[in-house]
Amino acid sequence: MDIYHSWFNLKPGVKDVELVEQAKRYFEHLKAEGLLVGYRIMRRKLGLGAAGLPEFHVMLEFEGLAQLDKLFALVASRTEPIESLHHGVNARVTDATFALYRDFPDEVRVVGQELF
Numbered sequence: 001m002d003i004y005h006s007w008f009n010l011k012p013g014v015k016d017v018e019l020v021e022q023a024k025r026y027f028e029h030l031k032a033e034g035l036l037v038g039y040r041i042m043r044r045k046l047g048l049g050a051a052g053l054p055e056f057h058v059m060l061e062f063e064g065l066a067q068l069d070k071l072f073a074l075v076a077s078r079t080e081p082i083e084s085l086h087h088g089v090n091a092r093v094t095d096a097t098f099a100l101y102r103d104f105p106d107e108v109r110v111v112g113q114e115l116f
Contacts, residue, residue: 001037001061001062001063001102001103001106002061002062002063002064002065002067002068002100002101002102003059003060003061003062003100003101003102003103004059004060004062004068004098004099004100005057005058005059005060005098005099005100005101006057006058006060006096006097006098007053007054007056007057007058007095007096007097007098008054008055008056008058008093008094008095008096008097009054009055009056009093009094009095010055010056010092010093010094011091011092011093011094014092014093016043018092019056019089019092019093020041022085022088022089022092023041023058023089024041025085025088026085026086026088026089027039027060029081029082029085030071033074034067035067035070035071035074036060036061036062036067036071037061037062037063037067038060038061039058039059039060039061040057040058040059041056041058042056042057042058042059043055043056043057044056044057053097054095054096054097056093068100
């Protein structure tokens with residue numbers, strides 16, 4: 001499983017539940033199209049978090065990089081309905097940073113054959 005992470009803050013004047021409604025609409029569409037396995041929308045609790053990380057955190061789960069690449073290609077096409085759904089989230093956030101992680105060890109790792 002490959003997991004695409006995004007951390008961000010809300011733009012001034014954006015309501016938290018408004019963002020979540022837009023994000024769910026977008027992510028549920030991606031799931032229905034087979035472009036996303038699952039997602040989580042999270043918010044920092046009790047002010048706890050690593051220094052410099054924004055308040056919100058989203059995790060998008062993919063079966064592999066091929067599925068993620070299909071999603072990126074669709075978003076890059078800027079066609080409807082994906083353009084409006086993406087804009088519904090993107091227009092409400094600021095200070096975004098991204099990362100890509102994988103389950104480890106994953107299914108391609110051969111354990112016990114390491115040289116070092």
